[in-house]
Amino acid sequence: MLTASLDRTTARAAIALANRAPSVHNSQPWRWRIEPASIHLFADPSRALPATDPEGRDLRLSCGAALHHLRVALLAAGLATTVHRLPNPALPDHLAAVEVLSGVPSPDDLALARAIETRRSDRRMFSSWPVPSQMLDVLVHDADRQGARLDVLERDSHRYAVARLVEHAAVQQALTPDLAEETAEWTGRSRGAREGVPAANVPAAPEGTVPVRHFAAGGQEQSVLGRHESDGTVLALLSTAGDDPLDQLRAGEALSAVLLAATRFGLATDPVSQPLEVAATRAELRSSVLGGTASPQLLLRMGWAPISATPVPPTGRRPVTDTIDRLDASPR
Known part of the structure; x- marks a missing residue:
């Protein structure tokens, strides 16, 4: 498959969905960089939680969830992905380079992307109905x-x-x-x-x-x-x-x-x-x-949440522009 071009509107829309990923204390500890045919994911140490997460484990898990959300969002937009994880040993905060390719989403792929908007963390008790x-x-x-x-x-x-x-x-x-x-x-x-x-x-x-x-x-x-x-x-x-x-x-x-x-x-x-x-x-x-x-x-x-349970409200997210670095920005 040939590398596809990536217009900035599509990239921003996919990143906006990726930013809906769960993160420790909803700290959203990631940053993105858009290139002509790829999107790069960086950890954001300025949003780390050193007391809660001294080893950065939660931070990397959170970024991994955002990475998968991004892949799902891009595929729903007709772009398959090839992911290069930890591509630069000299830059440990550079967690992934996501190269885009032409792709065709299935109905299941589209349903998975829709689930990004409806997923919530529900900390309440669940009903006793068995999960099949x-x-x-x-x-x-x-x-x-x-x-x-x-x-x-x-x-x-x-x-x-x-x-x-x-x-x-x-x-x-x-x-x-x-x-x-x-x-x-x-x-x-x-x-x-x-x-x-x-x-x-x-x-x-x-x-x-x-x-x-x-x-x-x-x-x-x-x-x-x-x-x-x-x-x-x-x-x-x-x-x-x-x-x-x-x-x-x-x-x-x-x-x-x-x-x-x-x-x-x-x-x-x-x-x-x-x-x-x-x-x-x-x-x-x-x-x-x-x-x-x-x-x-x-x-x-x-x-299963009980039938009587009120819906869990969505948690906020930063403006998508606040999470995207300029192409000429210094590596973090």
């Missing part, structure tokens, strides 16, 4: 296609272990200098905020199978379940064979693929990164849940 195994099999397959592994945690021992590790990670982070201030800076924001987590997207009552991370404020009504009904969260663990920056970028791409496919199915989803941000709890997840065979990257809650 066929749906979960599709999500496992989609993660595998992106170079990652998705394990659905069906054993009660694994689910209890995850809940315990989330609590342990929260305690460790509470003792981390500057973390409370960083969390307060990025969360508890108003609905109109262009970045960060609004209070309207955080349950005021955090009960559920997996404890919700502490945010600066929570103003969202918790889902009301039926009598004798308990939280029906399906827990899954996303992992990769290794744990270098490329693995973390790939994990973010797999996260995006799983979230968009789940959204198409009508599932509510919620990425959970807190126990992966603490070395001790991440190591225990690797040993107790994965048997030491893979590197855990992210947990994912999935399920």
Whole structure:
């Protein structure tokens, strides 16, 4: 296939959709550069969260999710892609060069692009309706296609272990200098905020199978379940064979693929990164849940929102022009 030309209007529209990707604390830690036949993705260290994410793992995962969103958006516009990940060892913040080619989207490709606009992180409890195994099999397959592994945690021992590790990670982070201030800076924001987590997207009552991370404020009504009904969260663990920056970028791409496919199915989803941000709890997840065979990257809650649940409001995004560098800008 021959390289296709890329007009700036199409590129900006695709980047606007890519910017809808989930990111830690909705920090949107990426920048883009548009060239005649390619789009380049850069990490933005100025938007890093050093207390929450001292190793930059969440940042690279977030950028990986944006990269996959970009690929989906471009294909919906008739442009297939070839991705060169970490193309320049001398510039570690240059995460990907996305070369565009002529392509023809399928109906499934178009549906996946539409899911970008409707996906939300729902931190509330889910109904007890079972998620069909066929749906979960599709999500496992989609993660595998992106170079990652998705394990659905069906054993009660694994689910209890995850809940315990989330609590342990929260305690460790509470003792981390500057973390409370960083969390307060990025969360508890108003609905109109262009970045960060609004209070309207955080349950005021955090009960559920997996404890919700502490945010600066929570103003969202918790889902009301039926009598004798308990939280029906399906827990899954996303992992990769290794744990270098490329693995973390790939994990973010797999996260995006799983979230968009789940959204198409009508599932509510919620990425959970807190126990992966603490070395001790991440190591225990690797040993107790994965048997030491893979590197855990992210947990994912999935399920059906109750019929009575109010829709989750969208979180804000920065103006697309604020995320695009000039072609002649200095490398970051």
